[in-house]
Amino acid sequence: MQDTPKPQLNSLLPPTSQSLPVSLTRAREAVMAPIRKMLQKAGITEQQWRVLRVLSESGKMETGTLANRAALMSPSLSRIVHSMENAGLVSREADPNDRRRQHIAITGAGQAIINDHMTEASDIAAYYRDILGEKDHDTLVTLLQKLTLRLNEEDHDA
Template structure:
């Protein structure tokens, strides 16, 4: 019997299992985050800290978010006072985003939380399994 001829069992499907793992991670993130920061907002802040001033479009690519999603994330970060914007001196049509002092301070406090979140997410795994999982995820993304 060919592999695709076997019965379809949802509990054995990679997409379903990845969704369950993502839901578990999201719940852990929300329980440990500071000031209501979402995982996507945290990712955007980290990318801004790594990159420095950047356009919204570039930030979206760096954080793996589509145009509509990154716009909403940036709007919410600005509303929380975590980012600031300024015109790009090289292109007046474009705005550059950077961390505000509050954003930098929150990000520095969130780094430890980020490690705790990862630790809690990977808690059921052995050190070897953790290394393997991260390597496999990198390979398929």
């Protein structure tokens, strides 16, 4: 019979209940649960929803900018855009000045998905604001943006 190792107390690490990565993961899963239900009804993925949201908000854009704003890695975006283009949700065109660059735009069918689920998405967002309160919601978003910015700055400095 194999012995089960005894848990080690490690004073260098916070308990998982106080761990930022674990807390962020738990929060993301809780936040995404109602959104996933909505997206399942829409027949699209979380990543496709983010792409459609960004394009709906900002219009046609270059793939690198879209990847950044939709919080996707460029190789993932390429695969996602390909399937979305095949489904008629986005269109793709080469940059007339630089054929290596591509611009992605939302189509009428893609915008219809946003429009059809706008009320439900808005209700979900309002629910999160209600849970936290306006001030704490805004503070949380600001702190998360600050953390992301600082960590990305450090990645570029390294």
